[in-house]
Amino acid sequence: MDQKDDWHLTEIVDHAQGRSDPFAAAVRATRMPMIITDPRRPDNPIIFANQAFQTLTGYEKDEIIGHNCRFLQGPGSDPKAVDRIRAAIKKGEPVDVDLLNYRKDGTTFWNALYLSPVRNDADQVIYFFASLLNVTERVNAQVRLAEQNAIIEAEVKRRTAELEAALEAKSVLLHEVDHRVKNNLTMIGSLLRLQARSITDPEVTNKLSAMLERVDALATVHRRLYQSEDLRMFDVAGFATTLLADIIGVSGRTDIKVQSSGPRIDVPASHATALGLILNEVFTNAIKHAYADGRSGVLRLSTAKSSQGATIAVADDGPGIDCERMKNGLGQTLIKRLAKQAGATVEWSSGSPGTTVTIKFEGGHDQ
Secondary structure: OOHHHHHHHHHHOOOOOOOOOHHHHHHHHOOOOEEEEOOOOOOOOEEEEOHHHHHHHOOOHHHHOOOOHHHHOOOOOOHHHHHHHHHHHHHOOOEEEEEEEEOOOOOEEEEEEEEEEEEOOOOOEEEEEEEOOEOHHHHHHHHHHHHHHHHHHHHHHHHHHHHHHHHHHHHHHHHHHHHHHHHHHHHHHHHHHHHHOOOOOHHHHHHHHHHHHHHHHHHHHHHHHHHOOOOOEEEHHHHHHHHHHHHHHHHOOOOEEEEEEOOOOEEEHHHHHHHHHHHHHHHHHHHHHHOHHHOOEEEEEEEEEEOOEEEEEEEOOOOOOOHHHHOOOHHHHHHHHHHHHHOEEEEEEEOOOOEEEEEEEOOOOOO
16 A cells, blocks of 8 residues: 555545645654554454554554554553453543553564544544554653662661561560569668668668668659550659559558549650659658658549640648748758759648649650
């Protein structure tokens, strides 16, 4: 079929009426590969292929005309994409798809195919018009990007696994450290108690007892840290409830009742020791002074938190204390130093009846 025959194909689809027709000239001269097929003939053969199509595929006109365009397909062509084209032709619908095609010399190219039906006045599909675009560079770039992403994702997974393993090992180590510290503090407490039994001086015994209470408080801190799943945070509200119960239990004061209320408060684990010792001083002072001489009562422990920080309040219903006189005591000196370490403030207020100690500190937000 010669160039003249090519030309008359445009007349068949009612787009041209001679060589002067601009559409026909554009189809033949464009660098966009284009073909026309006739679905009314067996196997929907190609009846027109412009020069750009021939150049792209490497086939001559006599190897193209009269054949179905499947000769461009090969082992690497996606069957699903081919099925989409076949289904669109059967329904007389347009379709666009990326498909791996093969040239005459066996080399491949990625074809961005756009296929559109041409209908007559009776709305019957009489031709299919197809344009092709070589998008090999684009697809190859996408493939390289996907490969690089896969490499990056694999590396991220590997590093994540390493970090998780390291974190797990660190967690196990820290838990073991807290467990051993707690055991060592318990042993120290036991040794001091044995020593205290041989001391007859009441003043020395009282000071030793106060020291034992602080050692026990530290042991309780590390016990809770050992039991915690999150090594970064410390539930100071839960610790306060446990510590108060332990102190009252050790004192044997069954006549002192405890009322606890308020939310959980998490603080950085680095503040656990300082806050734990502060609470120990507050609790022991309340029991010794508010409920001296066997006086019974109710000790209230409440917690609160907001965007500004968190608060723990300890209120007894005792006779009250002289806050000015307490400022020079060892316990107060210890509380001030510990409060500075934890970034906290401790306020004492005496009413009638009772004394309230308010501990304020940063943190305590929901995790």
